[in-house]
Amino acid sequence: MKQNGRVKHGKTAATANDTEAFKLERINNIKKIEKNRKIQSLAMRFMRESIPMRYSYNFDWLGRPIIQYPQDVVAMQEIIWKVKPDLVIETGIARGGSLVFYASMLELIGGRGRVVGVDIDIRKHNKKEIEKHRMSKRITMIEGSSTDEGIVRRVGKIAAGYNRVLVCLDSSHSRDHVLRELKMYSPFVSRGSYLVVFDTIVKDLPKKFFRNRPWGPNNNPASAVAIFLRDNKNFIVDREVGTKLLITVAPGGFLKRIL
Numbered sequence: 001m002k003q004n005g006r007v008k009h010g011k012t013a014a015t016a017n018d019t020e021a022f023k024l025e026r027i028n029n030i031k032k033i034e035k036n037r038k039i040q041s042l043a044m045r046f047m048r049e050s051i052p053m054r055y056s057y058n059f060d061w062l063g064r065p066i067i068q069y070p071q072d073v074v075a076m077q078e079i080i081w082k083v084k085p086d087l088v089i090e091t092g093i094a095r096g097g098s099l100v101f102y103a104s105m106l107e108l109i110g111g112r113g114r115v116v117g118v119d120i121d122i123r124k125h126n127k128k129e130i131e132k133h134r135m136s137k138r139i140t141m142i143e144g145s146s147t148d149e150g151i152v153r154r155v156g157k158i159a160a161g162y163n164r165v166l167v168c169l170d171s172s173h174s175r176d177h178v179l180r181e182l183k184m185y186s187p188f189v190s191r192g193s194y195l196v197v198f199d200t201i202v203k204d205l206p207k208k209f210f211r212n213r214p215w216g217p218n219n220n221p222a223s224a225v226a227i228f229l230r231d232n233k234n235f236i237v238d239r240e241v242g243t244k245l246l247i248t249v250a251p252g253g254f255l256k257r258i259l
């Protein structure tokens, strides 16, 4: 017995050592990425080549098109698992893949978690498919502009019934719109949770990519984040997320609420 006990104890210590060693290895990996200009510029080259090809249109989550890079989906999964929100608010629904993704994560976490999506134009066929989806029991869709005061009030009424709230901004990408969203939706984010601003990458892309759009390298979600963070000390940029992803549409867009 004594011997068994020792073996067991030895194994546990080895497992703990291995777990710690792995954590350390990961931290060192990320530090190396931070210093490695070559991998960073390769990643940026991939983004510059893949964005005009609409690479983000290529993926589904549980059968619904999710307009995201897979790396960002993994990052959101990590954040949701860590924060365990009971409410996810997202502006910008499109075809509903991201709503279904957040709802499926809340389903895995268990509990009564809900997702609220706001979009200025929820197309009938998309709405129908989202409503038919197995995850729709956790989804509320609101049609209207995300910066309309009445819409934000409706979201606020829902948010009042929840404790841990995560917000994702993925609607229009002009600076003024995102800045308004940041100001209107940041109070919903609970401490320790995140306010994720997608498409900050626009700042690093050539103007010609956005000829038919109001946004571009000088008018984009990153410009909004910079202004927002100047006045709001409740949030910091979680740099580790963007650094380790390399491939992301949200560099500097993972904001953590610390106060």
Ligand SMILES: C[S@@+](CC[C@H](N)C(=O)[O-])C[C@H]1O[C@@H](n2cnc3c(N)ncnc32)[C@H](O)[C@@H]1O
Pocket (backbone or CB within 6 Å): 065, 066, 067, 068, 091, 092, 093, 094, 095, 096, 097, 098, 118, 119, 120, 121, 144, 145, 146, 147, 170, 171, 172
């Ligand atoms: C990039 S897509 C969202 C992608 C979606 N989050 C996903 O991951 O699949 C942007 C969406 O924002 C919506 N949108 C544009 N302007 C908006 C506004 N002022 N308020 C709310 N939604 C808006 C568009 O209708 C479009 O569906």
